Amino acid sequence: MKIRAAVLEQFAEPLNVTEIELAEPQAGEALVRLEACGVCHTDMYTASGVDPSGYAPTVLGHEGAGIVERVGEGVTSVKPGDRVVTLFSPQCRECIHCHSPKTNLCLAIREQQNKGYLPDGTTRLSRDGEPIRHFMGTSTFAEYTVMPEIALAVVSPEAPADRAALFACGLSTGLGAAMYTARVEAGSTCVVFGAGMVGLGAVAGCRLQGAERIICVDMSDDRLALARGQGATETWTGGPEVVQRVLDETGGFGADYTFEATGLVAVMRQAVESARMGWGLATVCGVAGKGETLDVIPRYLITGRRVAGSSFGGVKGRDQVPQLVQRYLDGDIDVDPFISHRITLSEVNHGFELMEHQDGIRSVITFS
Amino acid sequence: MKIRAAVLEQFAEPLNVTEIELAEPQAGEALVRLEACGVCHTDMYTASGVDPSGYAPTVLGHEGAGIVERVGEGVTSVKPGDRVVTLFSPQCRECIHCHSPKTNLCLAIREQQNKGYLPDGTTRLSRDGEPIRHFMGTSTFAEYTVMPEIALAVVSPEAPADRAALFACGLSTGLGAAMYTARVEAGSTCVVFGAGMVGLGAVAGCRLQGAERIICVDMSDDRLALARGQGATETWTGGPEVVQRVLDETGGFGADYTFEATGLVAVMRQAVESARMGWGLATVCGVAGKGETLDVIPRYLITGRRVAGSSFGGVKGRDQVPQLVQRYLDGDIDVDPFISHRITLSEVNHGFELMEHQDGIRSVITFS
Numbered sequence: 001m002k003i004r005a006a007v008l009e010q011f012a013e014p015l016n017v018t019e020i021e022l023a024e025p026q027a028g029e030a031l032v033r034l035e036a037c038g039v040c041h042t043d044m045y046t047a048s049g050v051d052p053s054g055y056a057p058t059v060l061g062h063e064g065a066g067i068v069e070r071v072g073e074g075v076t077s078v079k080p081g082d083r084v085v086t087l088f089s090p091q092c093r094e095c096i097h098c099h100s101p102k103t104n105l106c107l108a109i110r111e112q113q114n115k116g117y118l119p120d121g122t123t124r125l126s127r128d129g130e131p132i133r134h135f136m137g138t139s140t141f142a143e144y145t146v147m148p149e150i151a152l153a154v155v156s157p158e159a160p161a162d163r164a165a166l167f168a169c170g171l172s173t174g175l176g177a178a179m180y181t182a183r184v185e186a187g188s189t190c191v192v193f194g195a196g197m198v199g200l201g202a203v204a205g206c207r208l209q210g211a212e213r214i215i216c217v218d219m220s221d222d223r224l225a226l227a228r229g230q231g232a233t234e235t236w237t238g239g240p241e242v243v244q245r246v247l248d249e250t251g252g253f254g255a256d257y258t259f260e261a262t263g264l265v266a267v268m269r270q271a272v273e274s275a276r277m278g279w280g281l282a283t284v285c286g287v288a289g290k291g292e293t294l295d296v297i298p299r300y301l302i303t304g305r306r307v308a309g310s311s312f313g314g315v316k317g318r319d320q321v322p323q324l325v326q327r328y329l330d331g332d333i334d335v336d337p338f339i340s341h342r343i344t345l346s347e348v349n350h351g352f353e354l355m356e357h358q359d360g361i362r363s364v365i366t367f368s
Numbered sequence: 369m370k371i372r373a374a375v376l377e378q379f380a381e382p383l384n385v386t387e388i389e390l391a392e393p394q395a396g397e398a399l400v401r402l403e404a405c406g407v408c409h410t411d412m413y414t415a416s417g418v419d420p421s422g423y424a425p426t427v428l429g430h431e432g433a434g435i436v437e438r439v440g441e442g443v444t445s446v447k448p449g450d451r452v453v454t455l456f457s458p459q460c461r462e463c464i465h466c467h468s469p470k471t472n473l474c475l476a477i478r479e480q481q482n483k484g485y486l487p488d489g490t491t492r493l494s495r496d497g498e499p500i501r502h503f504m505g506t507s508t509f510a511e512y513t514v515m516p517e518i519a520l521a522v523v524s525p526e527a528p529a530d531r532a533a534l535f536a537c538g539l540s541t542g543l544g545a546a547m548y549t550a551r552v553e554a555g556s557t558c559v560v561f562g563a564g565m566v567g568l569g570a571v572a573g574c575r576l577q578g579a580e581r582i583i584c585v586d587m588s589d590d591r592l593a594l595a596r597g598q599g600a601t602e603t604w605t606g607g608p609e610v611v612q613r614v615l616d617e618t619g620g621f622g623a624d625y626t627f628e629a630t631g632l633v634a635v636m637r638q639a640v641e642s643a644r645m646g647w648g649l650a651t652v653c654g655v656a657g658k659g660e661t662l663d664v665i666p667r668y669l670i671t672g673r674r675v676a677g678s679s680f681g682g683v684k685g686r687d688q689v690p691q692l693v694q695r696y697l698d699g700d701i702d703v704d705p706f707i708s709h710r711i712t713l714s715e716v717n718h719g720f721e722l723m724e725h726q727d728g729i730r731s732v733i734t735f736s
Contacts, residue, residue, distance in 0.1 A: 103646035103672050268666060278471035288666040295661035298636060301652045301677025304471050309669025 005059045005125070005142035006348045007132065011049025014349040015060065015141070020132060023124040025072035025146045032084060032147060035161035037140045038063030039343075039351035039363045040169050040197075041263075045287075046135065047352065052290060055116055058133045059125055061365075062088045064140030065165035068152070075149045077318070082154045083161065085168045085325070087317035088113075088136035090151035104180075104316045109148060113137040119148055140168075141348055143367055153321035156329055162342070162364045163328065163335045166197070167321050169312070170362070171338065173285060174201020175324055176313015177259055178209055182283045186210030188256035191246055193238070193271055195223035197338060197361050198285050199261035200230050201313070204333055206257070207231030215255070217242055220358065226337055238267075246274035254280050254305075261285045268294040278304040285310050338362050373427045373493070373510035374716045375500065379417025382717040383428065383509070388500060391492040393440035393514045400452060400515060403529035405508045406431030407711075407719035407731045408537050408565075409631075410655075414503065415720065420658060423484055426501045427493055429733075430456045432508030433533035436520070443517045445686070450522045451529065453536045453693070455685035456481075456504035458519035472548075472684045477516060481505040487516055508536075509716055511735055521689035524697055530710070530732045531696065531703045534565070535689050537680070538730070539706065541653060542569020543692055544681015545627055546577055550651045554578030556624035559614055561606070561639055563591035565706060565729050566653050567629035568598050569681070572701055574625070575599030583623070585610055588726065594705055606635075614642035622648050622673075629653045636662040646672040653678050706730050 003022045006015040025031045040063050046054040064086040068078045078084060092098050092108035109119040116133025117123060124146040125132040125139065139145050155164055174197065178184045190206040192199050195218035206214045207230065215234045216227035224235035236242060246255055254276035260268045263286030271282040272294070282305065284294065296307065315321060328335050340360020343351050344367075351363035371390045374383040393399045408431050414422040432454040436446045446452060460466050460476035477487040484501025485491060492514040493500040493507065507513050523532055542565065546552045558574040560567050563586035574582045575598065583602045584595035592603035604610060614623055622644035628636045631654030639650040640662070650673065652662065664675065683689060696703050708728020711719050712735075719731035 097646050100647065105646050105672055265666065278465050278473050279468065284666055284669045286666070287670065292666070293663035294666050294669075295663050296675070298633065298652055298654070298656040298660070298662050298677065301662075301675060302655065302679050304473055304677065304679070306677075307664070307669060307675040309666065309672065309674075311670050311672070 001144065003143045004345060006061065006345060008047050008056045008058050008060050011047065011054065011056060015047065017346050017348065020125060020127045022144055022146060023126070025070060026120060027073040028075060028148055029072040029118065029146050030068050030075055030078050030149050030152060031070040032066045032086070032145050032152070033069050034064050034066040034140055034143060034145060034367050036065050036165040036367065037061050037365045038165050038169065039348065039355060039365065041355065044352050044355055053114065055133055058116060058135045059139035059142050060135050061141030062086065062136040062138040063165050063169040064138060065161040065168065071149070077149050078152050078154055083157045083159065083164065084152040085155050085164050085321050086138045086140050086147060087151040087153055087321070088138050088169065089312040089317055090137065090148060091316050091318040092150045104312060104314050108150060109137065141345065141365065150318070153318045155322045155325040158329055159325045162339060162366055164325055165364060166335060166338055166362060167325055170197030171201045171335065172315045172321060172324055173310065173313040174198040174261060175205040176315040177283050177285050177310040178202050178205025180314035181308055181310035182257050182281050184209035184211050184257050187212045189213040189250060190257045190259070191215045191217065191255040191274055192259045192261065193217050193267045194261035194286065195220065195227045196261060199259065200226055200338065200361065202259040202261055202285065203227050203230040203232050208332060226361065229334060229337055243270050243274045250276070253277050256280060258282045259285060263287050265292045265294050272296055272300055272305060272307055275305045280305045282307045283310050284308070339364050342366055369512065371511045372713060374429065374713060376415050376424045376426050376428050379415065379422065379424060383415065385714050385716065388493060388495045390512055390514060391494070393438060394488060395441040396443060396516055397440040397486065397514050398436050398443055398446050398517050398520060399438040400434045400454070400513050400520070401437050402432050402434040402508055402511060402513060402735050404433050404533040404735065405429050405733045406533050406537065407716065407723060407733065409723065412720050412723055421482065423501055426484060426503045427507035427510050428503050429509030430454065430504040430506040431533050431537040432506060433529040433536065439517070446517050446520050446522055451525045451527065451532065452520040453523050453532050453689050454506045454508050454515060455519040455521055455689070456506050456537065457680040457685055458505065458516060459684050459686040460518045472680060472682050476518060477505065509713065509733070518686070521686045523690045523693040526697055527693045530707060530734055532693055533732060534703060534706055534730060535693055538565030539569045539703065540683045540689060540692055541678065541681040542566040542629060543573040544683040545651050545653050545678040546570050546573025548682035549676055549678035550625050550649050552577035552579050552625050555580045557581040557618060558625045558627070559583045559585065559623040559642055560627045560629065561585050561635045562629035562654065563588065563595045564629060567627070568594055568706065568729065570627040570629055570653065571595050571598040571600050576700060594729065597702060597705055611638050611642045618644070621645050624648060626650045627653060631655050633660045633662050640664055640668055640673060640675055643673045648673045650675045651678050652676070707732050710734055
């Protein structure tokens with residue numbers, strides 16, 4: 001079928017919204033009609049050409065929600081009409097990682113996905129007979145996509161697609177970092193560095209876990225206002241003095257849980273150094289630049305701090321994204337304030353511009 | 369009373385084994401007659417003057433075992449005749465840390481101890497009326513010492529003092545890193561970097577936890593032979609290729625648990641990078657040089673590795689040192705091979721020399 005999609009033709013060039021071909025779903029795959037898709041930093045990062053593992057041409061987009069239209073042979077977990085959230089982090093429920101409660105990093109299709117292929121090593125996307133590679137296994141800057149069923153989370157049909165889409169990446173990453181990676185305990189003190197989509201999700205996750213103090217640190221007053229809306233009990237402007245301030249305000253100990261959601265290694269270091277002596281856990285969520293390192297003074301470790309990282313918030317997508325969406329429907333998570341702009345697929349490059357200017361939290365593409 | 373003790377008079381000079389004064393135990397304190405004391409790197413490190421928090425004059429020594437002779441007012445947990453192991457890491461059982469299962473870093477007397485004083489801010493050691501400061505709250509390079517009762521673990525009288533002494537620091541640190549900090553799971557793959565006292569203890573701890581593969585890495589064949597005796601299933605000579613070798617031998621994943629027991633930040637980095645994707649935990653036990661940092665590529669964290677540190681193996685001393693000593697008496701831990709040299713107090717400087725030449729694992733001072 002012919003579809004309109006935003007193609008990354010050349011790194012560091014605007015995406016080309018154009019017509020391409022999408023083949024029918026094969027065994028284990030589903031055709032999804034996209035209803036909404038968030039514009040995320042990872043899309044822009046790949047488009048910029050800075051990501052060494054990037055490739056072109058490809059159809060970007062991974063924060064999608066839509067409706068299953070048709071399924072390939074042997075598909076049992078989704079059916080036409082299901083509302084689904086796309087998962088760049090799939091869950092096969094069969095590999096050693098899916099069987100472990102310790103990780104969400106499903107191994108089933110990792111290699112092919114990283115290379116831009118569906119699990120069978122081919123693409124469904126093409127143009128003039130030339131294959132176009134998939135991106136993150138999702139390619140949701142498009143009217144339709146074909147994806148493996150193990151990468152589709154069936155969510156409540158009551159969830160509006162534009163809100164559901166945010167659970168496909170940034171929001172779940174933040175929520176999960178607090179809920180599944182750090183497993184924040186009730187009554188604890190948390191510091192969240194960064195109030196973008198992930199940081200705000202982490203603030204909400206800390207609140208859902210029953211944290212007593214949630215300090216959110218960012219450079220933008222507008223974002224800090226959003227953080228208060230998500231449950232931050234204190235909001236601070238970032239800077240080099242933040243570590244000392246955390247110590248001063250916690251009897252010299254530091255915070256039980258800290259979260260880094262900026263991608264800056266200097267801030268990751270602040271997260272480590274403001275974590276509590278004895279048991280403080282610093283959870284790194286951001287993606288650092290190539291070649292950069294988080295430099296840890298070993299004494300911070302010896303005196304009881306731990307450092308962890310979180311990919312997609314440790315969320316096992318097919319099991320837990322529907323649960324998180326349900327918590328939104330139950331009124332536990334206030335998703336609306338995250339949608340700062342609604343745009344069309346043709347305006348996707350404008351979505352990148354808004355992000356570059358840190359204008360709002362999320363632009364969401366809606367398809368009609 | 370007059371006692372013989374090894375006094376650090378000047379940094380970077382040999383210890384002076386001489387007669388000094390020891391006052392009677394005050395409230396909450398006990399007089400201990402030392403029977404044995406290991407010579408540990410921390411003693412030598414402080415003697416060298418490199419430790420910025422060091423001071424002189426002081427009586428070094430912290431890996432001690434002995435017999436309680438007299439107790440001060442209000443002492444209830446030890447009595448004359450008890451065999452005790454000295455704890456540089458005390459356990460008051462009352463502070464917020466002692467109440468938490470997450471840490472062994474008792475807060476009760478930390479500040480005074482770090483400054484060289486007993487909890488009341490004074491010393492029991494003196495010479496010609498001039499106070500001599502205590503070291504690590506223990507000062508066990510001496511015929512007798514006075515210590516807070518919260519820093520004495522009562523162990524089985526059947527435990528020979530020279531063997532029991534090793535549980536006062538190095539051995540418990542290694543055992544505990546595996547048993548209490550990392551909580552190694554049965555069937556797992558472990559890599560221990562360094563086969564000194566701490567690393568060998570970690571090997572034994574991994575074995576006690578039921579690890580399936582225990583790889584020990586060191587530069588010395590003699591030490592690696594000792595590691596095999598403690599339960600290492602494989603022993604490798606260290607070098608820059610070790611990380612790749614761990615990956616190669618674990619299907620590309622890495623080890624479930626890694627332990628660093630060298631104090632070298634480059635080796636700490638190897639411990640992080642050879643920990644398993646998804647859930648690998650790297651536990652840092654060694655004390656790095658001042659100003660050195662462990663440089664972590666954040667991607668290792670994001671893909672599921674965690675980094676922790678361990679001080680005294682996470683062992684809550686009064687509760688758990690007696691349990692560990694009992695496991696030795698039960699035949700679960702083979703302590704004898706760790707004692708490479710038996711020396712007298714007068715030979716303490718020779719003990720430092722042996723350590724500098726990496727001759728054996730532990731010199732133990734025995735008192736008669």
